[in-house]
Amino acid sequence: LHQHLLDGHVQCSGVEAVKELDKAQWCYQSQYSCDDTCKDPSHWAAQFPSCGGLRQSPINIVTSKVHVNSALPPFDFIGHTDVINITVENKGHSAHFHLPQSVRLTGGALPGHYRAAQFHFHWGGSGRPGSEHTIDGERFPMELHIVHIKEPYGSLAEAEHDMAGIALLAFLFEVIDSLGFISITALSLKILKMTL
Template sequence: MDPNHWATQFPKCGGLRQSPINIVTSKVHIDIALSPFNFIGHTDTINMTVENKGHSAHFALPPSVRFIGGALPGHYRAAQFHLHWGGNGRPGSEHTIDGERFPMEMHIVHIKEPYSSLAEAEHDTAGIALLAFLFEFPTSGHNKLYSVLTLLLSLSHEGSTTVIPNFRLGDIIPAAKDLQGYYRYVGSMTTPGCEQAVAWTVFHRKLAISSRQVSKNK
């Protein structure tokens, strides 16, 4: 279904706080209350299950992967992460910065404790926290991410799954100390039902992905 028509079936998709957005840097307000993050479990080694959800692949994360800080209340445990990229050589990030769209975007979905599901958390305006990372093309790609993207080729059918052994989230994203700058706004999930209970964090720092890695998984 065309996203422009989501609201006919999912009324929340017609809300006033819908994501993604274009971040206009000239209109951004500096908030000194936006504190650093403290990542927990990002260096733990896990066997990660990946499932083809039809519209994307979801990489399941254990509840031991979590964070505190970032000017958000309480502890947030990870549920999954997923990727957005374009086809036919087009950039595919969901968020844009001053109108610029980036090659790829990664979202790590977290649920505020003690909620056990997104359905429970959506009733809290800070119940869901999404950490967003934008990717750019450098001279070479991210080797650890390459192995993740390569496995996506085996997930050709909706509902199919595979396992990535010996995975560490810290091999893909930088340590929290290297992610001091970020944008924060309150918005929604970017797929139906578009729950408007998401505290979005879009990090300033861009991650590396080569054009070969992205094209390999179209």
């Protein structure tokens, strides 16, 4: 079943598919075409109370209310253009690309140094939007998250207890003509010599 989730759709086959969906941590309604137990982000807090706080995803960026702080220093991306070896893990709802500890982020309003732990994508299927966040209420076909952990924390579990423990960079994408993407059919895959 996990292999069928990557393209944004589930090809359901009886009880086994429902059992797998029950194990999901969360999901987007647009990702599933054969089961209505999956709730979209506006309903996450009902199923997962920790998603009901004031500093939660999804975030709607209202451009008319955005203020630029030109006093902030630029971000310093360390190791983001290096050639690296990474492991890709199929999470069922997304693919996670685990990054080496040499990839770091500082600057902006960040209160220290952050290590990039992984990046992953959120996408919809069959022309439906899949982004978690919105701009002026508009969802996008795909969103990339690069997840950073504040040093010296060693894991997301440790960092999430600090309000400044996790820094996430989000990028929203539009659809263009096919570029010949790689098809991933395994639960884990190593990609050699890739740059961010």
